[in-house]
Amino acid sequence: MPGVYVYKRFERFWHWSQAALVLSLMATGGEVHGLWHLLGWGRAAQIHSLLAYALLILWAFAIFWHFTTGEWRQYVPTLHRLTSVARFYAVGIFRGEHHPYHKTVGAKLNPLQRLAYLFLKLVINPLLIVSGVLYLYINEAAVRDLGLSLEVVALIHTAAAFLMAAFVIAHVYLTTTGHSVFAHIRAMITGWEDLDHPAPAGSTDTPRPPDRPAPAE
Amino acid sequence: MRALHRTIAAGLLVLAALVPMAAVHAAGQPASTADHSRFEALKGPFASGPEVTEACLTCHNEAAHQVMKSVHWTWDFLNERTGERLGKTRTMNSFCGSPLSNEPRCTSCHAGYGWVDKNFDFSRQDNVDCIVCHDTTGTYKKIAHGAGHPVYEPTEFPAGSGRMMTPPDLARVAQSVGATSRATCGACHFSGGGGDGVKHGDLDSSLKAPPRRVDVHMAPDGANMACSDCHTFNAHIPSGSRYTTTARDTHGKDLPHDDFNRATCESCHGDRPHAAAGHAKLDDHTDRVACQTCHIPEFARGGVATKTLWDWSTAGRRDADGKPVFIRDDHGHLSYSAEKGDFEHGENVRPHYAWFNGVMNQTTLIDRIDDSALLILNRFAGGPDDPGARIWPFKEMRGKQPYDPVNKTLVVNHVWGPPEDRTAFWNGFDYDTSIRVGMDYAGLPYSGTYGFIETRMYWPITHMVAPKENALACEECHARDGRLAGLPGFYMPGRDRAPLLDLAGFALVGLVGAGVAGHALLRFLSRLLRRRS
Numbered sequence: 001m002p003g004v005y006v007y008k009r010f011e012r013f014w015h016w017s018q019a020a021l022v023l024s025l026m027a028t029g030g031e032v033h034g035l036w037h038l039l040g041w042g043r044a045a046q047i048h049s050l051l052a053y054a055l056l057i058l059w060a061f062a063i064f065w066h067f068t069t070g071e072w073r074q075y076v077p078t079l080h081r082l083t084s085v086a087r088f089y090a091v092g093i094f095r096g097e098h099h100p101y102h103k104t105v106g107a108k109l110n111p112l113q114r115l116a117y118l119f120l121k122l123v124i125n126p127l128l129i130v131s132g133v134l135y136l137y138i139n140e141a142a143v144r145d146l147g148l149s150l151e152v153v154a155l156i157h158t159a160a161a162f163l164m165a166a167f168v169i170a171h172v173y174l175t176t177t178g179h180s181v182f183a184h185i186r187a188m189i190t191g192w193e194d195l196d197h198p199a200p201a202g203s204t205d206t207p208r209p210p211d212r213p214a215p216a217e
Numbered sequence: 218m219r220a221l222h223r224t225i226a227a228g229l230l231v232l233a234a235l236v237p238m239a240a241v242h243a244a245g246q247p248a249s250t251a252d253h254s255r256f257e258a259l260k261g262p263f264a265s266g267p268e269v270t271e272a273c274l275t276c277h278n279e280a281a282h283q284v285m286k287s288v289h290w291t292w293d294f295l296n297e298r299t300g301e302r303l304g305k306t307r308t309m310n311s312f313c314g315s316p317l318s319n320e321p322r323c324t325s326c327h328a329g330y331g332w333v334d335k336n337f338d339f340s341r342q343d344n345v346d347c348i349v350c351h352d353t354t355g356t357y358k359k360i361a362h363g364a365g366h367p368v369y370e371p372t373e374f375p376a377g378s379g380r381m382m383t384p385p386d387l388a389r390v391a392q393s394v395g396a397t398s399r400a401t402c403g404a405c406h407f408s409g410g411g412g413d414g415v416k417h418g419d420l421d422s423s424l425k426a427p428p429r430r431v432d433v434h435m436a437p438d439g440a441n442m443a444c445s446d447c448h449t450f451n452a453h454i455p456s457g458s459r460y461t462t463t464a465r466d467t468h469g470k471d472l473p474h475d476d477f478n479r480a481t482c483e484s485c486h487g488d489r490p491h492a493a494a495g496h497a498k499l500d501d502h503t504d505r506v507a508c509q510t511c512h513i514p515e516f517a518r519g520g521v522a523t524k525t526l527w528d529w530s531t532a533g534r535r536d537a538d539g540k541p542v543f544i545r546d547d548h549g550h551l552s553y554s555a556e557k558g559d560f561e562h563g564e565n566v567r568p569h570y571a572w573f574n575g576v577m578n579q580t581t582l583i584d585r586i587d588d589s590a591l592l593i594l595n596r597f598a599g600g601p602d603d604p605g606a607r608i609w610p611f612k613e614m615r616g617k618q619p620y621d622p623v624n625k626t627l628v629v630n631h632v633w634g635p636p637e638d639r640t641a642f643w644n645g646f647d648y649d650t651s652i653r654v655g656m657d658y659a660g661l662p663y664s665g666t667y668g669f670i671e672t673r674m675y676w677p678i679t680h681m682v683a684p685k686e687n688a689l690a691c692e693e694c695h696a697r698d699g700r701l702a703g704l705p706g707f708y709m710p711g712r713d714r715a716p717l718l719d720l721a722g723f724a725l726v727g728l729v730g731a732g733v734a735g736h737a738l739l740r741f742l743s744r745l746l747r748r749r750s
Binding site: 033159 | 697707708715719721722744747
C-alpha cells in the first residue's frame with residue numbers, strides 16, 4: 001500500500017519535543033506541588049522553570065510555522081460528521097467498523113480531534129502559559145501591581161495542569177485506535193501514513209476541504 | 218541598569234570600607250595614631266578601675282558622657298514603637314529574674330563600677346568602665362559578684378574552690394587599650410543568663426574564634442569581623458537592638474554618611490543579594506523571609522549548649538545532710554541545681570519560626586499578667602498580611618518561674634546575697650522569704666502568696682550565620698511537613714494545596730484513565746468475540 005507523507009519534519013520535531021517537555025514538566029511540576037520527591041524541591045522548581053522557557057520558545061516557532069504554512073486551518077472546528085465520529089468511538093470501534101472519517105493531508109484531523117486540539121490550544125495551553133509566567137514573576141513590580149495572590153495563580157496553574165494530564169492520557173490512548181495499535185505512532189515518527197485503507201460505503205466524503213492550497217512540502 | 222550600577226558602586230564602597238578594617242584585624246595591630254603605652258597619664262600604678270577611667274578621661278573628655286547615654290550604662294530603654302519603658306531592671310525574662318536586690322551578682326556586666334544597690338550614682342564619670350570594652354590583653358576579668366570591679370588582690374573564686382583569681386595589671390591594660398573585639402563584647406554578651414551560651418543560643422564563647430562553619434563573619438579564616446563591624450557605634454551608642462529589631466530593612470546597603478547602622482544583613486548585602494550568584498528566584502524570598510531563616514539552619518552550633526528550659530519551681534532540694542543538690546547530665550551540663558531548679562540544654566537546635574515585624578511587647582515587672590494560660594513573656598507582632606513582617610527564626614525558651622497569683626504579677630526574687638544573708642534564696646532556699654525581700658526592696662506590692670507560672674520566651678536568632686553551602690535547602694520549607702508547616706495564612710508551593718482542587722483534578726485524571734482502560738478492554742474483548750464468530 002502506498003503511504004502518504006502526512007507529518008512534515010518540523011511538525012514531528014515539534015510534536016515529540018513538546019511531548020518530552022510536557023511529560024518532564026508534569027514530573028517536575030508534580031514535585032513542586034508536593035506530590036512526589038524525585039529531584040529535590042529546589043532543583044525540581046528550577047528545572048520546571050527552564051523547561052517552561054524551552055516550551056515557550058518551541059511554541060513560538062510552532063505558532064510561526066502554523067501561520068506561515070497555513071496549517072492552522074487544520075484546527076478550524078466543524079460539526080460535519082462529528083456525530084458519526086463520536087458514534088464510531090462509542091459503538092462502531094467495538095464492531096470492527098472502519099473509521100468514518102477519511103483523513104487527507106489537507107484535513108488530517110477528524111472533527112473530534114479538531115475540537116480537542118482547539119481546546120488544548122485555546123484553553124489549556126494559554127491557561128498554563130499565563131498562570132505559569134505570572135507564577136514565575138509574581139514578585140516583579142509589573143506583576144505585583146496586578147494584585148494577584150500567589151495562591152490564586154498557583155491554583156489556576158495546578159488546575160490547568162490536571163487538564164493537561166487528562167488530555168495526555170486520552171491522547172496517548174487514542175493513538176492506539178488506528179488500523180493497528182502502533183499505526184498512528186509510527187506515522188508520527190516517520191511522517192508517512194497509510195491513508196489508503198478502504199472506507200466504508202457512504203462515508204468516503206471528507207469535511208469540506210479547508211480553503212487552502214495543499215501544504216507546501 | 219542604573220539600579221545595577223548603583224548596586225555595584227555601593228558594593229565596591231562597602232568593600233573599600235571593609236578593606237582597611239580587615240587589614241587591621243589581619244595584622245593584629247591597631248592602626249591608631251596614638252601609642253597609649255607612652256602616655257604619662259597611663260603610667261600608673263592604678264589601685265582601682267575608677268582610677269584608670271579618670272586617666273582615660275584626661276584625654277577622652279567626652280567619652281564618659283557618651284557612655285552614660287548608652288544602654289550599656291543606663292540599663293534603661295524606652296521602646297518608641299510600643300511606648301514601653303524597658304531595661305534590665307524592668308523587663309522580665311525566663312532566666313535569672315531581676316537584678317533588683319541582686320545587684321552585685323548582676324552588675325558585673327554593667328559597663329561601670331560599684332552598682333551595688335539602688336543608690337548607685339549614675340552621674341559619676343569615674344564609675345564608667347572604659348577598659349572592660351577596650352582591653353586588648355585579655356587579662357581584665359571581673360569577679361562575678363564584684364558589682365563591676367575586677368579583683369584588686371588575689372581572691373579565691375568560687376569560694377572554697379581553691380581556684381585563685383589574680384588581679385589584672387591595670388597599668389598594662391590601660392596602656393594596651395584598643396578597639397573592641399569579639400572577646401570584650403563576648404565577656405558579657407556570650408554569658409547572658411548567667412553562663413556561657415545560656416541565654417541567646419546564637420551567642421557563646423565559640424564565637425571568640427569560631428570555625429567558618431559556625432560563623433562566616435566572625436571566623437578568623439572567614440571575614441574575621443568584630444561585633445562592632447555590624448553593631449556600629451556612634452558616640453558610644455550601639456546599634457542593633459533586641460528591644461526594637463529591624464525585622465525588614467528596606468533601606469538596603471549603607472553607605473558612608475548614611476544611617477550609621479550596619480546591624481542588618483541588608484546593610485552590607487543589600488536586599489537582593491542572590492541574583493549575582495545566579496539564584497534570582499531566591500531574591501523573591503527576601504521581602505518575606507528574613508535572611509537568618511535560611512542562613513542560620515541551627516543555633517548553638519559551636520559546641521556550647523544553650524539553655525532551652527529553666528524550671529524554677531523545683532529549686533531548693535537538699536540532700537539528707539542538708540546540702541543543696543546539683544546534678545549533671547551526661548554532657549556535663551547541670552540538669553538540676555538546688556539554686557535554680559531543672560534545666561534542659563540543646564546544641565545544634567532547629568529554630569522556632571514565626572512572622573515578626575520588629576514590634577515586641579515585653580512583660581515588665583509591674584505588668585498584670587494573665588495566669589490562666591501559658592505566659593508568653595515577649596509577645597511579638599507580624600503576620601503574612603503585614604508588609605513589614607518577615608518569617609524569622611527564634612530560640613524558644615521554656616520557663617517556669619515564680620509569680621504572685623493574687624496580684625497577678627511576676628516577682629523579684631532575691632536570689633543572691635553574701636553568705637550571711639539568709640534571706641537570699643541561694644543561701645536560705647526559702648522562696649517565701651526571698652520573694653518577700655525582693656519585692657520589698659523593689660518597692661512593689663506582694664500578696665504573700667507565690668506560685669509558678671509556665672512561660673515562653675522568643676529570642677530572635679541572628680548570629681552564627683553559616684557558609685552559604687550550608688544554608689537551608691528549598692525542600693526544608695517547601696514540603697508538606699517542612700520547617701514552616703506550622704505557619705498558616707499564606708500559600709507556599711510544595712507545602713500547600715487546595716484539597717478540593719486536587720480531589721477534582723485526580724478525579725478527572727482517574728476518570729479519564731478508567732475510561733480509556735475500559736474502552737481498551739472492550740475493544741480487546743469485542744475483537745475476540747468477532748474473531749470467534
